Amino acid sequence: MHSRAEVWASLESVERAVSRLFPEVRFDMDGNKSLSVHVERQDLDEMLGNLIENAAKYGGGSVFVTVGVAGSMAEILVEDDGQGISPEDRDKLFNRGVRLDSSKPGTGLGLAIVRDVAEIYGGSITLEESEDMGGVLARLRLPLAA
DSSP, X not given: OOOOEEHHHHHHHHHHHHHHHOTTOXXXXXXXXXXXXXXXXXXXXXXXXXXXXXXXXXXXSEXXXXXXXXXXXXXXXXXXXXXXXXXXXXXXXXXXTOOSOTTSOOOSOHHHHHHHHHHHTTOEEEEEEOTTTSSEEEEEEEEBOO
């Protein structure tokens, strides 16, 4: 049995760490502050850290995180206001070592790690266009803790 992790506590911790790396980026968070997921806290921190750091690194200066419920899953949306990713490139980014922008530091492992860890727990990750912000929307779904 997996332990349970509080989503909001993890988000606040990750946001503080990413804010130190990207002090110019504005972060906003909204949604259900009481959700817990059936995921080890360290794994949740790693997944959220990769998604939020990517949004800060490749976005246009604003990152918005929303926490909610979709059926039996917690749904964490990480959106940025960057230039986005073409639909044909989105799935490629889940392959280890694939990077679309080599001008910024990175290994191309972050999204592959998020996908692999989410799937271990019965969750999923998708990349979509952010209709509200114009950049990328990363949709992370993880099983709710009872």
